[in-house]
Structure formats: C-alpha cells, structure tokens
Amino acid sequence: MKTNHTRIWVAIGWMLLSAFSAPAQAAQVAPATPPGPPVAPAKAAEALVESHDDLGRLVRLPAAPQRIVSLAPSLTETVFALELGDRLAGVTDFCDYPPEALTRPRVGGPINPNLEQIVSLHPDVVLATRAMNRRETVEALERLGISVYATDARTVDDVIASTRRLGKALGAEVRGEALAAGMEQRLAELARRLAGRPARRVFFVVWTDPIISTGPHTFLADALRRAGAESVVTVSQDWPQISIEEVLRQNPEYLVFSGTHPDDPQNTINSLQKRPGWSSLEAVREKNFAVVSEALDRPAPRLLDAIEDLARQIHPEAFPTAPAPKPREPGNARGGRL
Amino acid sequence: MRPLTLRKLLLTCAALAGVLLLMVFFSLKFGTRSISMFDLASLLYHSAMGQSDQVSSDFRLIVLDIRWPRILLAMIVGASLSVAGASFQALLRNPLADPYVLGVSSGAALGSILSLIWFAELPGATPFGAFAGAVAATAAVYFLGRRGGDLDSYALLLGGIITASFLSALIMFLMTTISGRELRGMAFWLMGDLSTPSPVAPGWLFLVLVVGVGAIYTTAADLNLLLGGEQEAMHLGVDVVRVKLVVYLGASVLTGLAVSVSGAIGYVGLIVPHLVRLLFGSDYRLLIPATALGGAIAVVLADTLARTLVAPTQLPVGAMTALVGAPVFIYLLRRRMA
Numbered sequence: 001m002k003t004n005h006t007r008i009w010v011a012i013g014w015m016l017l018s019a020f021s022a023p024a025q026a027a028q029v030a031p032a033t034p035p036g037p038p039v040a041p042a043k044a045a046e047a048l049v050e051s052h053d054d055l056g057r058l059v060r061l062p063a064a065p066q067r068i069v070s071l072a073p074s075l076t077e078t079v080f081a082l083e084l085g086d087r088l089a090g091v092t093d094f095c096d097y098p099p100e101a102l103t104r105p106r107v108g109g110p111i112n113p114n115l116e117q118i119v120s121l122h123p124d125v126v127l128a129t130r131a132m133n134r135r136e137t138v139e140a141l142e143r144l145g146i147s148v149y150a151t152d153a154r155t156v157d158d159v160i161a162s163t164r165r166l167g168k169a170l171g172a173e174v175r176g177e178a179l180a181a182g183m184e185q186r187l188a189e190l191a192r193r194l195a196g197r198p199a200r201r202v203f204f205v206v207w208t209d210p211i212i213s214t215g216p217h218t219f220l221a222d223a224l225r226r227a228g229a230e231s232v233v234t235v236s237q238d239w240p241q242i243s244i245e246e247v248l249r250q251n252p253e254y255l256v257f258s259g260t261h262p263d264d265p266q267n268t269i270n271s272l273q274k275r276p277g278w279s280s281l282e283a284v285r286e287k288n289f290a291v292v293s294e295a296l297d298r299p300a301p302r303l304l305d306a307i308e309d310l311a312r313q314i315h316p317e318a319f320p321t322a323p324a325p326k327p328r329e330p331g332n333a334r335g336g337r338l
Numbered sequence: 339m340r341p342l343t344l345r346k347l348l349l350t351c352a353a354l355a356g357v358l359l360l361m362v363f364f365s366l367k368f369g370t371r372s373i374s375m376f377d378l379a380s381l382l383y384h385s386a387m388g389q390s391d392q393v394s395s396d397f398r399l400i401v402l403d404i405r406w407p408r409i410l411l412a413m414i415v416g417a418s419l420s421v422a423g424a425s426f427q428a429l430l431r432n433p434l435a436d437p438y439v440l441g442v443s444s445g446a447a448l449g450s451i452l453s454l455i456w457f458a459e460l461p462g463a464t465p466f467g468a469f470a471g472a473v474a475a476t477a478a479v480y481f482l483g484r485r486g487g488d489l490d491s492y493a494l495l496l497g498g499i500i501t502a503s504f505l506s507a508l509i510m511f512l513m514t515t516i517s518g519r520e521l522r523g524m525a526f527w528l529m530g531d532l533s534t535p536s537p538v539a540p541g542w543l544f545l546v547l548v549v550g551v552g553a554i555y556t557t558a559a560d561l562n563l564l565l566g567g568e569q570e571a572m573h574l575g576v577d578v579v580r581v582k583l584v585v586y587l588g589a590s591v592l593t594g595l596a597v598s599v600s601g602a603i604g605y606v607g608l609i610v611p612h613l614v615r616l617l618f619g620s621d622y623r624l625l626i627p628a629t630a631l632g633g634a635i636a637v638v639l640a641d642t643l644a645r646t647l648v649a650p651t652q653l654p655v656g657a658m659t660a661l662v663g664a665p666v667f668i669y670l671l672r673r674r675m676a
Contacts, residue, residue, distance in 0.1 A: 093651055108651045112533050115404050116370040117650040120396060136464075136534040143535070144403055241514065 051169040054152040054162050055130065061147055064171030065124035072110050072132040075151065076101045077300035078163055079127070081179055082172045089121045097295075097302070115140060125149050127166075131219070131299070153299035155222045156307070160184055163301060179301050186304050187226060190311055193318045199230040200314045202290070203252035203283070208268055211242045220297045227310040228318075229256065244277040254314050255283050259293045266291075290314050342621045350618055354631035358413070361635050365409050365642040366401055370649040373397060410540040411532055412641045412655070413634035414547050415600045416610075418592040420633025421551050423607025424614075424625055425589035428561045429582060430491050437593040437607035440498030444505035445475020446597035447528055451512055462537030464527075465598040472594030475501055480586065489582045491568075530603030530656020532641050538599070546595050551630055554588040557581045558622040565620075603637065603656045605663025610636050612670050 048060040069090035070076040076095040079088055085100060090107045105121060108114040110132040118126060123146060128138050130152040138148045149169055153159045160180045167176015204224060206212040213233045214220045221231050232250035233242060255272075257265040269289050272278040283289070290313040296306035312319050367378050381397050422437035430439070437443070449471020450464045457463040482497025483489050536543065560581045563571040572578050596603070610633045611625065618628050637655065644658040 106650050112531070112652050112654070114370050114645070114650040114652055115533070116400050116645075119399050119404065120371050122396075134534075140535050144399055237514070 051149075051165075053149045053169070054158075054165065055150045057150060059125070059147050059149045059169070061125050061149070061169060062171075067121065067123045067125075068170065069107060069118055069121055069123040069126045070095065071107070071113055071127060071137070072129045073097065074132075074153075074298040074300040075127040075129055076104075077295075077298060077302055078166060079170070081163075081301040082167050082170060082175050084170055084172055087170075089123055090118060111137075113137060115144065118146065119144060125170075127151070129153075129299070151299070154217075154219055156187070156219075156226050156303065159299045159301075159303060160187075162299065183301060183304050186308065190226065190228075190308060194228040194311065194315060197228060197315055197318060199225070199228050200253045201232050201250070202229040202254040202256045202314065203232050203247055203250065204256045204258075205268070206239060206258075208272065211244060211247065212239055213242050214238070215240055219299055223296050223303060223307055224256070224310070227307045228315050229254070229310065248277065248281060251281070252283050254288045254290050255281075256290045256292065256310065256314075258296060259291060265289075342619075342624055347624050347627070350624060351627050351631060354628055354635070358631055358635050358638070361638045361642075362409055362413075365412075365638050366405050368642060368646050369400065369405060370645070371400060373401065407535055407540060408532055408641065409638055411536055411543075411599060412637040414540060414543045415532070415596045415603060416606055416633035416635070416637030417630040418547055418550065418596040418633070419603060419607040420610035420614075420629045420636070421554060421626060422589040422592040422596070424611035424622075424629045425554050425561075425585045425592075426607075427611060428565060428622065429489075429585045429589070430495050431565065432491075432495065433612070434608070435495075436605075437589065437596070438502070438602060438604070440479050440494065440590070441475045441502035441505060442472045442590055442593040443597050443602040444502045444509065445471040445473075445478075446594060447471070447602070448505050448509055448512075449474070450527065450598075451509060455512070465537060468598035469594050472590070472597055475505060476587075476590040476594065488579050489586060494586075527601040529654035530601045530659070531654050532600050532637075533645075533652055536599040543595060543599065546591065550588045550592040550595070551626065553584055554592075555623075555626050557584050558626055561585065561622040601654075601656065603659055605659045605667065606633055606636055606640075609663045609666050609670075613666070616670070 047063060049063045050058055050060050053059050066087055067089040068079060068084065068087050070079055070088060071092055073092065073095045076088065076091045077097055079085060080098050080101065085098070088101070088104050091101050091104045092110050092113065093106050093108060094110060095101045095104070105117070107117045107121070111134060113133075118141065125147045126141055126149070128148055128150045130150060131154075133150075138150065141148050149166070151162045151166060153162045160183050163183070164176050164180040167173055167179065170176075202224060204214050204220065206214060214224075214231060215233060215235055215238045216231065217236065218238050224231055232247075232252045233240060235242075255269075257268065259265065273284055278284055290310055292306050292310045292313075295302040296310065363378075366382075367373055367375065373381075377394075377397060378401065381401055385398070385402060419437050423435070426435040426437060426439060427433055429435075446468040450468040452471070453460075453463040453467025457467070479494065479498045479501050480489070482501065483494030485493055560571065560576045563574050563576050564578065564581060568578050593607075611629050614625055614628045614632050618624055637659070640658040640662065641655045644653040644655045647653065647658075
C-alpha cells in the first residue's frame, strides 16, 4: 500500500517536472529532424538527405519518403502530379483533387490539423505551405520530431520553381523536372499567342455580397496576368471589399468567376443581371463573363489548365484553331457545368 | 449565510479535485486514437518510473507530448477564466460580468494582431503581444474607472465596454486594411483555441495562476462583505479601495494569461462561477478555490469534446464552450427570474 502511494507521488512529481521542462525539451528537438525520426525508429538506419525548402529551411528527409502528409489542397495536387500519390498517407479535409485524394486519411483542416492523427500516420515528412498553414502548426510538428517541408509560391513562376524543388526533395527529381519544364513550355506558348494583345481589364469576383475582389499582390492576380488579364483593382490589400460604384467607374471588360464560389456561378451571373448597379455594367450587358475552376487560385501544376482556360475565354481570337470554346458560354475546367 | 467550516472547504475541494483527476484521465484516454485503459495505465506507470523505453513511442508521443500539454493548458486557462469571472462579478456587483467585460480580450486580440504585423517572424510573438495588449487595455480601463482615487464600479463597467468596442473597431480596421498573410489564423484564435502549444512552459503559466488566484483569495472574506454594498463594507472595516484594486489587478492578470495562450474562450468565466454558487453557496472563501477547480474541469471537458466529436477535424474549444454554455446560462437566467 505504501509503495503504491510512493508511485502516485512519483507520477505527480514527474508531471510537474515535465510541466516546467517542456520548452527545454522543445529546444533540443527544434532542428527540423532529431537524430533519427522517433516515430519510426526502424527507419533510423536509412540515410537522410538534406534539402532546402522554399523558405530556405534545412529539412532532413529519407531519400525517397514513403509516407507523406499534405496540409494543403495545392500540395496534395502537386504530390499526385509528381506521381507520388500512393505515398500520401494523409490529406486535409479540403483536399478534393484529384478524386483519389478523397480516399486518403484526413488530418483536419489546414489551419488546425489534428496533431494526434498526423503522429499516428507515421509520416516521413509533412508538407506545409505558407499561404494556408500556421507557423504554430509547423513548430508543434517539429517539436514532436516530425520533419516539415514548407512551400511558399507567391507567383506563377514560384509554382514552377517550387514544384521542381519539391520533386527533388521527395525523390522524384525527374518527374518534377518534367512537370516544371512542361509548365514553362505551356506558359511560353501562351505568352506567344497573347503577344501584342492588350491585357483584358477584368474584375475578379471573389464574393458578391459584399463585393470582394483580389488585390494586385496575390497569387491569383499573377495567374490572371499570365492569362492576359489585368485586374482593375489596384488597392494594396489582398482581398479588398470594393463598392459597386468603384466597379462601375473602372468599367471592366470581363467579370471573372471561380468555380469554387459557393453558389453555382451561373446563378450568381443570372442574379447580377437583374441587380441595380451591376445590370448597368457593360460587361454584364454584353454578357462578358468568364468562369474558371478553383485551380486558378491553387499553386499546383493544374494551375496551367485554369490559366489556359481563362485565356481562351477572354482572348478567343488568339486561339483560332482551338476546339471552339464559345465566348458567351465559357467551358468550365471542372466539366462544363454551364 | 451558513458558516463555512474548514472541513466543508477541504471536502468540497477534494471532491472537485477528484472529478478533475478523473476528467484528466479520460481526456488522456480519448482522442482521434483511443487508447485502452491498460495501455494508458502502463504508459503512465512506466513514464513515472523512468522506464519510458518500455512503451510504444507512438503512444508516448500522443499521450505525453500532445494530449498532456494541451490538458495542462486547458486546466490553467479554465481556472484563470473562472476565477477572473467570479472576481469581476463581485467587483462590478453584476452577475452578468465575465472576464472579457472590461475589454481585456479586445486588448489582447489587438496586441496579437499588432505583433503579427510588426514581429511576424519572431516565434511566440503572438502570446506576448496578446499579454501586452491585455495589460494596456487593463491600464486604460483602470484610469477610465477611477473617480477621486477610488475605482467606481459603474465607471469601470462603462469604461470597459467603451474600451472594448473601440478596440474591436481598431481590430476590424486593421483586419480589413492590412494585407497580412499571417492574419489568417486570427479569426480562429478569436474563437478560442487550445491546439497551439504555448511557447511558455506551463509551469510558468501555473505560477502566474497561483499568484493571481492567491492574491484574490486574500480578499475573499472582504468580497463577501462587499457584495452587500460598498458603504456597508466600509462601515464593517473593509479597506474597500485596496480590495477593489487587488481584485481588479488579479482578475485582469488571470484573464490576460488565459487570453494570451488560448484566445477568447467564452462563457467559462460566466457559467462556472454561477454553477459553483448554485452547488456550494456564494461564500467567496469557498467559491474561489471551487471555481478554479470547476473551471479546470469545464475546459478540459470542453476541449476533450472539441477534439473528439468530429475527429479528426477539431472544433475550436471556444465554440464548444459557447455551444454548451449559452443554453446553461439561459436556463440559469430563467430560473433566477422565475
């Protein structure tokens, strides 16, 4: 009986001690990978390769990581594009492309992923992206001894560089190189077609109530530029709320909608045609609407499909031989809902 | 008021501590991955004996490195908020007062946003910014609430509400005009979140908790008299000015502590003191320790639910406490009016 009590007190003492020593422990484990991943001691013998991620952090990974957890839809798409989809051990609740991603274990949302779930998936590496994940998540994972590779693509060119780098880090250098080269080539081809054509002045509709558009420094704005479109919004905020007066004053040539808008874009378009203010916009009267898939705002290889799709819709004359995308009833990269 | 005996005080606290211990055990057991009683017991036993190599590293990581720090944080936050709530209710002689009524949480939110704008690259900047903001708001409200060297309850309450709404307006202004990629987690944080480990060792947080609660406890007998009115208390020999100052500072520090590590977790500081009063009477000498334990129980329970109900997705714990707290509160209110 007495020994039992001693044990309880030892347990309580240990808990108190650990309460005070937590950060010291953290400091020891702080480098991207502790000596040998504690999650899978069996793999400790496997050689670790050091790579720099997009943020310049040194990350130590197995040469060909077998278990990858992705914390953003764009990363999930990129891993599949690198033909490493079968190594994806976990994805977020928002990872919906390719459809196969839906079959992977979920680890919660990008902002608050479930650490327990990630740990029990025994990842060799967790992929995070600066645009969607929080620094605290990355720090917490590293404290648990899990390697985190972070991407940070703020422009279309960044996406290409980032894909190439990620391919190398995940042991799919050849495939990554091919993907990147393919994207570069498609961009060059698009630039050739659009050469000499003035950029269309577009208004990208993120939201209609209230009207939210995108500022010039976002990834989305860069994607628009590559498709031969220039956003009429010049304020420096990333997701500014714009008044209908300002939209009328700017008089954009096209309204661009994304397929991820909560309503079917066609419903939004129909209702805009009847609303005061909107209905007097030239783009609305002329039915100059372009609808693209959500890929336009995802820094992943599929971005090129969305950029080309948008370019075809707003510069139809630049694609004379293309399989007739009707300018007034734009095709949708998601399968032509319109 | 029935006289409070030491026996009753100790028995009540021991019973609540027992419930808390049980709650902690269940919280350690349940999660995305449920752990059997036997495994959990053997894990705790071996860790306490220093034989951590005897247990699966997976369980150790999940139970000791993920769940335990989170439970510690939940207990500290719950105790702080509940004692702060009980204190403000006595100080303002208003049963509807909660820890956030005097603008501390708005100050903390503004502080953390500013830290994200100015010191985005510094790890752990958010909690320190939040604490600084809480202190600044507390000081501002203190000066607004002073009348001739004394804290006036009504001036304090009005000053707090004005400060809170002014700071909220500033927050809205910053959040809509500044294009910070780092502000993304902000809305999440404002809901109250325990999933982010605190950069400060829980031991230090615990120390602040003990000092804050201890300071308030020294005034417990005076608070009982203060509830009958300031004049009456003064005639009975209570140093009203000093008591109010100690309670105000103590409760503000406790709120600042809770807000800086977990965001604004609502309803705990309102409901727990009322429930404790209902169960054990309103003698502050018993109310303060019982509220501290009750708050710890409530937040550990809420957080356990938040991370298991829709696992692997986690709810913000603030949503959980509001979901349960609001109906309980309405019930109490109706009962009181009946």
